[in-house]
Amino acid sequence: MSRLILTAVGGDADQDISLESDFDLTVGPDHVLVSVEAAPVNPGDQLFMQGWFGVYPTVPNALGAEGVGRVTQVGAGVDASLVGRRVVILPNFVHGTWADQVVVPVRYVIPLPERSGQADRAQLAMLGVNAATAYALLHEFVDLQHGDWIGVGLANSGVGQNLIALAKRAGIRTLAIVRREEAAKQVTALGADKVALSADEATEALDGAKLKVLFDGGAPDLGTLSAHVRDGGTIVAYSAVTGQPPVLPLGDLIYRGITLRAFYILNWVENTPRETQIRVYGELADLAAEGVIGSEVEATYPLEQYREALAHAAREGRTGKILFLPNN
DSSP states (O other): OOEEEEOSSSSOHHHHEEEEOOOOOOOOTTEEEEEEEEEEEOHHHHHHHHTOSSSOOOSSEEOOOOEEEEEEEEOTTSOGGGTTOEEEEOOOSSSOSSBSEEEEEGGGEEEOOGGGGGSOHHHHHTIIIIIHHHHHHHHSSSOOOTTOEEEEETTTSHHHHHHHHHHHHHTOEEEEEOSSHHHHHHHHHHTOSEEESSHHHHHHHHTTOOEEEEEESOOTTHHHHGGGEEEEEEEEEOOOTTSOOOOOOHHHHHTSOOEEEEOOHHHHHHHSOHHHHHHHHHHHHHHHHHTSSOOOEEEEEOGGGHHHHHHHHTOTTOOSEEEEOTTO
16 A cells, blocks of 8 residues: 655655655544545645645645545444445545555545546546536526626636636636636637636636636736626635735726625635535536546556656646556
């Protein structure tokens, strides 16, 4: 058995991450043992290792926030029918999915519908963060109707790709905001209605239309982009790639009544009723199996190649996700 462990915060992955082979896999009464099929490397994982995320590591800390796998053992208080079921491991930064096996409280796993069994394991592994974030952004902030316009910042990210797909399926029009020509081509191929690399391009693309909601991934020119949000509209911050807080002109907040809100997936996991989570992840798994949603995968690695995997995930200009396949 193997897993990746963070031994120090804020340092070099070559020195402060180790591959551990001797660790406790005792299954408590309310826990399950999962054989991990796939686990992605997310920007949140990288921020977590640097001590810049919403939770701070307690070293030594098992790494990997989410993933997918098969239950191989259950605790005394868990329904035995879970054994053999494929489950999504809900995101947290405690148990560590960058491992071939992991013990997880049963409340942090969601059994997937058997009909989703043909879905790509890499896509299922990314349901926990990217797809669930996209779903919640689209359904839990603004009452969107067929034909409404939304803005998607960081549109070529895993969240952005899923947002575009879900919006297209619902007949909602998307302005995809990206920073590179290569990314513009990528989101156009995914089905974005309009694409912009700047606030000026957004003006031309929208041609007078207004956004009902703008999902912000950390745009440095948010104060300019906000001009494209309708009066009384909403901006939802879901990421911060620049590390800077979202800043809006005072007039947008006071005179135009624009609301600034935020989304954090760990809060959603903790506060959303389990019945809702089961329904949402079941729907997302079905859509992944049908090829309706998903994120581009650039490369996969075994755990032993973690240095190469993390270096690849940090590479500028990357167009797809990096995942570990621990039991490949």
